[in-house]
Amino acid sequence: MNEIIRGDVQNVQAGTSLDPQDWSELRTLAHRMLDDAIDSIAKVRERPVWQPAPDSIRARFKADVPREATDLGDVYGEFSDSIAPYATGNVHPGFMGWVHGGGTAVGMLAEMLAAGLNANLGGRDHMPIEVERQIAGWMRELFGFPQGASGIFVTGTSTANLMAVLVARTSALGTLARQHGIGNDGALLTAYTSKAAHGCIAKAMDIAGLGTDALRQIDVDAEHRIDISALRRQIAIDREIGFKPFLVVASAGTVNIGAIDDLAELAAFCREEGIWFHVDGAFGALAILSPELAPLLAGIELADSIALDFHKWGQVPYDAGFLMVRDGEKHRQAFAQPAAYLRREARGLAAGSHWPCDFGPDLSRGFRALKTWFTLKTFGTDRLGAMIARTCALAKYLETRVLAEPRLELLAPVNLNIVCFRYRANDEVNREIVADIQESGVAAPSSTTLDGKSAIRAAIANHRTDVRDIDALVAAVLEFGARRSGDGLIETEAPPLAAP
Numbered sequence: 205m206n207e208i209i210r211g212d213v214q215n216v217q218a219g220t221s222l223d224p225q226d227w228s229e230l231r232t233l234a235h236r237m238l239d240d241a242i243d244s245i246a247k248v249r250e251r252p253v254w255q256p257a258p259d260s261i262r263a264r265f266k267a268d269v270p271r272e273a274t275d276l277g278d279v280y281g282e283f284s285d286s287i288a289p290y291a292t293g294n295v296h297p298g299f300m301g302w303v304h305g306g307g308t309a310v311g312m313l314a315e316m317l318a319a320g321l322n323a324n325l326g327g328r329d330h331m332p333i334e335v336e337r338q339i340a341g342w343m344r345e346l347f348g349f350p351q352g353a354s355g356i357f358v359t360g361t362s363t364a365n366l367m368a369v370l371v372a373r374t375s376a377l378g379t380l381a382r383q384h385g386i387g388n389d390g391a392l393l394t395a396y397t398s399k400a401a402h403g404c405i406a407k408a409m410d411i412a413g414l415g416t417d418a419l420r421q422i423d424v425d426a427e428h429r430i431d432i433s434a435l436r437r438q439i440a441i442d443r444e445i446g447f448k449p450f451l452v453v454a455s456a457g458t459v460n461i462g463a464i465d466d467l468a469e470l471a472a473f474c475r476e477e478g479i480w481f482h483v484d485g486a487f488g489a490l491a492i493l494s495p496e497l498a499p500l501l502a503g504i505e506l507a508d509s510i511a512l513d514f515h516k517w518g519q520v521p522y523d524a525g526f527l528m529v530r531d532g533e534k535h536r537q538a539f540a541q542p543a544a545y546l547r548r549e550a551r552g553l554a555a556g557s558h559w560p561c562d563f564g565p566d567l568s569r570g571f572r573a574l575k576t577w578f579t580l581k582t583f584g585t586d587r588l589g590a591m592i593a594r595t596c597a598l599a600k601y602l603e604t605r606v607l608a609e610p611r612l613e614l615l616a617p618v619n620l621n622i623v624c625f626r627y628r629a630n631d632e633v634n635r636e637i638v639a640d641i642q643e644s645g646v647a648a649p650s651s652t653t654l655d656g657k658s659a660i661r662a663a664i665a666n667h668r669t670d671v672r673d674i675d676a677l678v679a680a681v682l683e684f685g686a687r688r689s690g691d692g693l694i695e696t697e698a699p700p701l702a703a704p
């Protein structure tokens with residue numbers, strides 16, 4: 205009887221294992237995929253930065269559930285024809301929208317290796333977790349954090365900021381709040397950030413159950429940095445009427461213009477007041493790698509927690525966000541939860557504590573650390589720092605070009621790698637210019653609003669971006685601006701400015 209069942213199972217397995225029947229066929233196709241992927245990075249300049257997907261292509265993605273098998277070569281063909289040409293475009297040096305890193309071939313290869321290992325970094329005793337721990341150690345060293353600080357990979361800074369809010373909340377209310385809920389004390393908690401902070405901070409307050417009303421958005425100065433005297437006043441008022449200020453979130457690189465709050469003063473103030481001091485360093489924190497830029501971050505070493513992304517200035521392929529908490533035990537207390545099936549043992553695969561799942565909401569987690577580890581080791585932090593400084597030099601070059609061109613207006617100081625400017629025409633024209641340029645495939649800036657004016661925003665976050673890409677952007681703004689506003693197009697050559 206047992207023999208019959210065993211035979212049946214074996215027969216079924218032959219048809220259900222997902223490994224290929226013919227490994228050599230798979231290998232040939234895999235090599236082609238890898239060659240194509242490398243070519244697509246090496247020849248990125250030959251393509252438009254971005255192109256919209258035609259309706260006919262989108263329609264293919266409305267097909268029914270694929271109940272039958274499709275040949276891998278055909279699926280790959282569909283990827284090559286219908287997906288790859290219509291990606292975001294951030295690999296391209298002309299991409300300057302939002303804050304997107306360009307990735308590297310090294311990061312791509314590491315991601316492939318990570319997929320091969322298929323490691324689950326929620327916990328257990330294996331080397332991939334040691335890689336993540338090593339990166340946490342490197343970050344502690346770079347940011348001057350103590351030995352007891354914890355570090356964990358997450359999707360991105362939105363999640364890292366949310367987790368920081370949760371850690372600060374648990375620290376303020378005590379761990380019992382995790383059991384009883386935030387209760388009356390929680391309803392009195394108030395957090396502070398600037399009006400220039402990223403929207404994910406308000407979203408984090410919402411998700412954390414504290415509500416966006418409990419986030420005080422403080423005015424900024426002319427440099428777009430939080431007005432610390434206004435912050436002090438607001439906190440004093442809130443205390444006076446019975447609120448419990450528990451968190452200040454500083455920006456180390458505001459999303460709109462890259463302004464860096466006075467981190468040292470904020471750290472000292474938060475310490476005086478007994479308030480958790482979190483730094484949103486989504487892209488700006490990695491300026492720590494550049495000796496010229498690092499002084500701008502003075503005080504970050506005093507933060508209670510820092511959120512940052514390796515996928516932006518760090519050029520690690522998406523996604524690779526990171527949260528670091530000075531007091532690792534407080535971090536753990538905000539998330540750790542015992543479970544019989546996750547028991548830690550003295551030996552065997554379940555050995556070792558603590559596990560990454562003790563430091564965040566995720567149990568199953570991929571190996572984001574590997575592509576980051578490859579990137580940091582292969583290029584070295586000095587070279588990454590030099591690349592980051594160069595993107596700032598390119599932003600300065602763009603600023604100079606804008607200031608030299610009477611039809612353009614600079615809208616904000618250039619602090620790091622972001623330039624906000626506009627064509628001298630109304631808001632609508634400026635938004636049209638951005639869409640025209642994106643659709644032209646020449647460059648991809650994004651738009652924002654600054655002091656009520658529509659801005660063309662160029663964030664130079666891609667290591668491939670060069671002077672010619674900046675010149676191409678300026679030429680495109682002038683050309684589309686002239687067309688949209690009905691001005692005559694005046695031929696402009698890039699003036700002989702000192703290019704970085």
Ligand SMILES: Cc1ncc(COP(=O)(O)O)c(C=O)c1O
Pocket residue numbers: 302303359360361362363402404455457458459484485486487513525
């Ligand atoms: C200052 C700042 N904070 C937070 C975020 C959100 O980061 P992510 O997109 O990785 O979630 C960004 C994104 O650009 C940002 O610039």
